[in-house]
Amino acid sequence: MIRSWLISAAAGTLLAAGSVGADAASLTLYCGADETWCQQMARGFEEETGITVDMTRKSAGEIYAQLKAEASNPKGDIWWAGTGDPHLQAAEEGLTEEYTSPLMSELHDWAIKQAETGAHRTVGVYSGALGFGYNKDLLAKNGLPEPKCWADLTKPEYKGQIQIANPNSSGTAYTMLATMVQLMGEEKGFEYMKALHKNVNQYTKSGSAPIKAAGLGETTIGIVFMHDSVAQTVAGFPVVTVAPCEGTGYEIGSMSIIKGARHLDEAKKFYDWALRADVQSKAQEVKSFQLPSNKAATQSKAAPDLSTIKLIAYDFKKYGSSEERKRLLKKWDDDVASLPQ
Known part of the structure; x- marks a missing residue:
């Protein structure tokens, strides 16, 4: 009888441990930036939150194609970085979730406009x-x-x-x-x-x-x-x-939560975290020289000064449409x- 009780107790302990492992917070990140920046974002979020990040790096067009292929059974949670046009196409096609971060007021107008163009299914993170x-x-x-x-x-x-x-x-x-x-x-x-x-x-x-x-x-x-x-x-x-x-x-490099994300709460946490000024300021540490979307973020002196470049009035709504x-x-x-x- 004592032996039976010990076996039952051990089995219960193993089941509990398995349950904890299954419920451990995790996030699947599709990343469209340079590999070193992707790694910085993934590891930085892990270290701060304790949420395990499974990161895959691909070009923006490839990630869009993957979202399309996985639409009936989504495997990713969040898509960070990569040019905004395919993010807007994914938004239009209902491949991404609507979400408005509480940090929106901290962003440049162009980043907010990107969110508005995409019906708040995406947001600008750099340009x-x-x-x-x-x-x-x-x-x-x-x-x-x-x-x-x-x-x-x-x-x-x-x-x-x-x-x-x-x-x-x-x-x-x-x-x-x-x-x-x-x-x-x-x-x-x-x-x-x-x-x-x-x-x-x-x-x-x-x-x-x-x-x-x-x-x-x-x-x-x-x-x-x-x-x-x-x-x-x-x-x-x-x-x-x-x-x-x-x-x-x-470009307006963008971020989107994937429709049907299995770890939606974690995706929203990453979304808000990635918009923070201190997080965006770290890009220069991995030699990424884009203009960050948070107005309080700092950028390297080596970065191109967009105010000195002759830019066209790029129509993101039209050329980001499906x-x-x-x-x-x-x-x-x-x-x-x-x-x-």
Whole structure:
């Protein structure tokens, strides 16, 4: 009888322990920023809250596609970072949850406007301007002129010298596509993309990969967000960052809670935490040079000054809509990617 009681007690203890483990607070994070920044955010939240974070890093377009594929059985809880256009598309398609953080009043107007555009299913967490960077050593070695404008990148002397990401997987490259359409008009914008195609040596999956390749001397020019180019320079690579003379588009990196999140309370905690000024100020520690959305956050002196860059009036509502993104991406696949190089 005593033996039976001991066995029952031991079994009860194991069941209780299993129950505690099953109920332990956790969060599944899909991250669209650079790997080091993603790790900083995941580990920082874990350390402060005790909530275990399972983080996956992918490009914004890939995360959107994953949300779409997992819609009937969501596996992620929150999507942090990556360009705002696919976040807005996900919001429009009901793939993300409506949530308004109590920290909204601390944010810049552009971050709040992003939330309003997405019916409060997303919010701006940082901003950054599109541009390009070049390896000055390779440029000199090949006797190439310094590119200063978008138009320069289509010149025949840069054939095989340029990398840009694929806009289907990369939010950076989609921003480039949408920027050209808004800057030049759709017909001329696509003519530009066709001309640029002749000089591209590789379409990468990740938006920041082209400038990393330029830093390593694997390509001469990388089309990226300017903060990613600055990061290469700060890291000691011979990269020069360019704000194109004609003007350029920009991103509002965003954050969204995934519809049907299994750990909704934890997702909301992360959402509020990620909007705090002290958390956003830490980005510079991992060499991320975006403009933070919290007005009280600090940024590195090395970061691009958006007030000195000629920015277009980027229409986030239109180019973040599901219909427009699908249409432009299909047109790029049909009219640009299909062409020989």
